[in-house]
Amino acid sequence: MQDLDEPKYTISTAAKLMGISVPTLRMYEREGLIIPYKKSSNQRLYSDRDIERVMCIRKTINEDKINIEGIRRVLALIPCWAIVKCTAGDRSNCEFYSGHTKPCWMINHKKNICKNKDCRTCEVYRSFGNCASIKEKLKELLP
Amino acid sequence: MQDLDEPKYTISTAAKLMGISVPTLRMYEREGLIIPYKKSSNQRLYSDRDIERVMCIRKTINEDKINIEGIRRVLALIPCWAIVKCTAGDRSNCEFYSGHTKPCWMINHKKNICKNKDCRTCEVYRSFGNCASIKEKLKELLP
DNA sequence: GAAAGTTGATATCAAATGGTATCAACTATT
DNA sequence: AATAGTTGATACCATTTGATATCAACTTTC
Numbered sequence: 001m002q003d004l005d006e007p008k009y010t011i012s013t014a015a016k017l018m019g020i021s022v023p024t025l026r027m028y029e030r031e032g033l034i035i036p037y038k039k040s041s042n043q044r045l046y047s048d049r050d051i052e053r054v055m056c057i058r059k060t061i062n063e064d065k066i067n068i069e070g071i072r073r074v075l076a077l078i079p080c081w082a083i084v085k086c087t088a089g090d091r092s093n094c095e096f097y098s099g100h101t102k103p104c105w106m107i108n109h110k111k112n113i114c115k116n117k118d119c120r121t122c123e124v125y126r127s128f129g130n131c132a133s134i135k136e137k138l139k140e141l142l143p
Numbered sequence: 144m145q146d147l148d149e150p151k152y153t154i155s156t157a158a159k160l161m162g163i164s165v166p167t168l169r170m171y172e173r174e175g176l177i178i179p180y181k182k183s184s185n186q187r188l189y190s191d192r193d194i195e196r197v198m199c200i201r202k203t204i205n206e207d208k209i210n211i212e213g214i215r216r217v218l219a220l221i222p223c224w225a226i227v228k229c230t231a232g233d234r235s236n237c238e239f240y241s242g243h244t245k246p247c248w249m250i251n252h253k254k255n256i257c258k259n260k261d262c263r264t265c266e267v268y269r270s271f272g273n274c275a276s277i278k279e280k281l282k283e284l285l286p
Numbered sequence: 287g288a289a290a291g292t293t294g295a296t297a298t299c300a301a302a303t304g305g306t307a308t309c310a311a312c313t314a315t316t
Numbered sequence: 317a318a319t320a321g322t323t324g325a326t327a328c329c330a331t332t333t334g335a336t337a338t339c340a341a342c343t344t345t346c
Contacts, residue, residue: 010321010322011321011322011323012321012322019304020305020306021305021307022230022306022322023305023306023307023325024304024305025306026307026323026324027304027305034330041313041322042313042322042323043313043314043321043322044322044323061304062304064212064244065210065212065332065333066207066210066212066213066216067209067210067212067213067302067303067304067333068214068303068304069207069208069209069210069213069303070209070210070212070214070217071213073207073209073213073217074213074216074220076278077217077220077277077278077281079278079281079282079285081282081285082285097313100276100278100279101207113196114180126264133243134220135219135220135243136243138220138222138281139222139224141285142222142224142225142284142285153291153292154291154292154293155291163335163336164294164336164337165336166335166336166337166338167297167334167335169293169294170334170335183290184343184344184345185293185343186291186292186293186343186344187293189293195342204334205334207301208302209331210303210332210333210334211334240306255289255319
């Protein structure tokens with residue numbers, strides 16, 4: 001058996017696996033498009049699902065021709081409040097709810113429902129993981 | 144009194160008004176970002192609301208650094224089906240509902256609720272008009 | 287009918303973007 | 317301690333992208 005979420009590849013291995021450079025992989029992270037697992041020593045580890053996500057990002061950049069800023073803006077449209085079921089209080093304590101340029105996981109939530117969540121495993125972050133459109137999520141939420 | 148939706152500027156006047164070139168304005172149209180009024184002779188006319196929309200597009204490109212393809216993808220996320228209240232039949236006869244790369248108004252609807260609609264005046268198209276985020280629309284639809 | 291402005295299309299240009307190479311400093315494993 | 321691989325950061329390159337200029341053909345308006 002295999003666990004798609006198990007962090008097992010170092011950054012150089014993952015880069016080799018996808019035919020890209022290590023700095024590129026770090027860039028995607030800096031830009032908020034991916035959240036790799038981090039050991040206590042700060043070393044990154046990538047799971048198979050992470051690999052899939054990066055391949056999706058690459059496809060969106062290289063084939064669909066959407067730039068990184070554009071991808072980020074699309075991710076910022078994921079209606080997280082409806083997914084994690086925010087209360088009114090959660091919302092008023094959320095920078096993301098009022099902003100619209102960054103995905104929620106790029107924000108340091110301090111005093112709401114997301115405070116103790118690990119974004120890497122959160123359904124919101126994963127909504128874009130397999131390159132399925134966010135629109136499918138919207139159709140689900142807006143019947 | 145003034146009607147913001149009255150088509151009154153020719154393309155050269157509108158271009159001059161915004162300090163851009165005529166081909167640029169035509170490009171935005173070709174890319175599906177704006178729908179100017181067209182006289183029977185095919186001549187374009189721009190309203191004040193059109194001007195506002197173009198200024199919003201420019202801001203998104205020049206300040207927010209999102210490329211045209213990215214803007215189009217964002218527009219493609221507007222949940223039109225929930226706005227114009229599509230029936231199940233309307234949806235099954237809608238290319239847009241299944242796709243996710245183009246805004247609905249770039250699609251030639253033949254046999255559903257949008258068939259006889261003028262996209263230029265449709266609420267869906269206008270959702271991005273004043274540069275208010277689509278996210279606001281989502282908040283409204285997903286309480 | 288003449289002048290002015292529009293149409294679509296093509297070619298071109300400057301700037302920005304994604305990506306890579308390279309660096310010294312640090313960490314882990316042997 | 318020594319090797320191998322990581323970290324973040326900077327600088328650089330090739331390509332793409334947004335934008336413009338220009339063109340002949342067609343409309344509108346005076």
